[in-house]
Amino acid sequence: MDATIFTPRAPGRPRDAETEARILQVALRLLAEQGYSRMSLDAVAAESGTSKPTIYRRWSSKADLATAALNTIQFAEPPVDTGSTVGDLTGTLENFSRSLLRPNGMSLIGTVLAEEAHTPELLTLFRARLVATRRGMLHAILLRAKKRKELRRAVNLDCVVNMLVGAFYARYLATSTVPPDFPRELVATIWPGIAAISKGS
Amino acid sequence: MDATIFTPRAPGRPRDAETEARILQVALRLLAEQGYSRMSLDAVAAESGTSKPTIYRRWSSKADLATAALNTIQFAEPPVDTGSTVGDLTGTLENFSRSLLRPNGMSLIGTVLAEEAHTPELLTLFRARLVATRRGMLHAILLRAKKRKELRRAVNLDCVVNMLVGAFYARYLATSTVPPDFPRELVATIWPGIAAISKGS
DNA sequence: AATGGATACGATACAGTATCGTAATCACGA
């Protein structure tokens, strides 16, 4: 009885799913490379080997296409599990660092922030799909550690997450680079301040 | 013999210095509100009560005007000196929080990041004028503390600066808000990890 | 006499729509 099982009749020529994927892929790249307002649908159509009407048949506006493109970003990285809290934090941050340093990773963040006033749905979606996911992973690691009594009771987990994640933004804003051992250094710097028992440095 | 002492001849009608200031002020506001590519010179001219040729007589291009506008941001806040390292850090971060929450403070950061590929001079200037200044103040506070033996010897000061500053970016990216006691909480969270002697929590 | 400012202009780019001929898929009938 489920319409998704007995495929409902499709009267005419079916849409090409590959075309759809190609458009979204190009749109996401241009969004990151050039920012929202510089991303033109003419360019998206040309680079994806299609045409504007084909795009508008699928998405109702530029903003609609942009959010759909953002929505295709998949969070492929599985949760890290190294056995130790420090290792899990470091591993998760290393994944973060890689995705941030992907070409135009920071530009994409800049774009959604810059468009907050004009196209707020971009930031909303970015939050729900990427920011929240990443923060949730870090938060889960810290919460587990807290339940194991590895952390001081008074530690504000959100505050720690903000510092760990934000350090990458600050570093990039200052230098456009992030060294490979940055995640390890971050964890090493913050751990003595949040760990339950302060052993020797 | 110095031309700046004996005012040099002014051949024609002198420029109005107030006009210049008004243009820059409007340009900076629109840059933050709408982003670089949406900031139109027509709007700048209209809102500053002047016209485009008047703008182009002073700055050679849109990018030139935008960088000049960025360059007018003054770092009025004096260095904080409360007598204690924790107090200085907190006070400096509170200043930071205020400037960040000024309307469109984060949008401006987003714009310079998003424009990194297309108009890199914005990010370069933003770094030199604002990022470096703020980081320098925090770094100085930490370095002074280190010389007073208040910090562990192994602490990486840059790393701490990145975490303190970055936490604001991360928080804003996640929620678009920063609570008033955020600076205090940040310092409270990181201090036990970097202080030389760990006293009771 | 030389520069200031304002209006108007040219050139270009963009979002979104319309049209045209073609290709793909289905339903139906021979």
Add this chain to the structure above:
DNA sequence: TCGTGATTACGATACTGTATCGTATCCATT
């Protein structure tokens, strides 16, 4: 099995209205 028509998607192109950057022309000011 083969063909025919109906229906929808497709790429290509052109178009409309608007926004934009940067410049030229004109009069006012000093």
